[in-house]
Amino acid sequence: MAQRTVLVVLFDDVQSLDVTGPVEVFAGAEKHVPGTYRIRTASPDGAPVRTSSGLTVVPDLALAAAPAPDTLIVPGGQGTRHPDPALVEWLRGHGPRARRLVSVCTGAVLLARAGLLDGRRATTHWAYCDRLARDHPAVDVDPDPIFIRDGHVATSAGVTSGIDLALALVEEDLDRDTALSVARHLVVFLRRPGNQAQFSAQLAAQTARREPLREVQRWITEHPGAELGVEALAGRAGLSPRHFARAFRAETGTTPGRYVDRVRLEHARRLLEDTGDGVEEVSRASGYGTPEAMRRAFVKSLGTSPAEYRRRFRPAPAR
Helix, strand or coil: CCCEEEEEECCCCCCHHHHHHHHHHHHHHHHHCCCCEEEEEEECCCCCEECCCCCEECCCEEHHHCCCCCEEEECCCHHHCCCCHHHHHHHHHHHHHCCEEEECCCHHHHHHHCCCCCCCEECCCHHHHHHHHHHCCCCEECCCECEEEECCEEEECCCCHHHHHHHHHHHHHCCHHHHHHHHHHHCCCCCCCCCCECCCHHHHCCCCCCHHHHHHHHHHHHCCCCCCCHHHHHHHHCCCHHHHHHHHHHHHCCCHHHHHHHHHHHHHHHHHHHCCCCHHHHHHHCCCCCHHHHHHHHHHHHCCCHHHHHHHHCCCCCC
16 A cells, blocks of 8 residues: 655644644554555745644645645634635645645635635534635535535534544545544544534524523433423423424524434434444434434434444444
């Protein structure tokens, strides 16, 4: 197997975790399977860069001297707000030459400025998705997934999602066991599926202002297998169903039904990842009632069945 060059672009005010997260993943894979990856970092002029947290990172070389990469990684950070035009121009010329072009967090902004995301589906940190869509209308911005693959271009959300994406790339290059070994060493999940939402159900919705509605939110989270129809929830809040539904949406930004759906999916996903419970047992505990109802929910939201989800994303027992 030919050694693959992984080139990470550096610039002032880069987010340090956007750099070190993927680097640690590929470096771990190289230790597990020597000769697999050659990791290089490069800044526009080869000079050290100061990250947004104040750390100084010394690159291996200047971009002009960088080898043609197999995988080109563009991290994000405050430095993407007013990027060096020379860096954008370098990406425009060299990005298409990489077998895989990867961005972490707001690194997608640099790719978009270089015209490398035009006509593609992409994501970035949730706080910048609207701006990316507004400034680059030719990009199909999806704010939900933690990472997206569109052809040879892969974009990811906030900082930790860069680790998820890097693990996915290692699994693609080598195998699941290698990715699992790296994930265990870093004490992270093997990898979350790319179409998993950037937020948990609780974070995706706002916390209600009034205590009765906040209590209902807590009840839903703690009792996903209970009767969670609007009438039952309204009774817990001491409101009429119509008033409850209207107030819940006004204060959380989502309907009671959608909130319940998210909580149940998240609960089922965690049971499949963390327990050996059967699919039928998981479906009952998560409020779906039947395995078929849970299967439909998984296929709709995650694009895979519960059984396949468990096979792919539940860590194998340690040897």
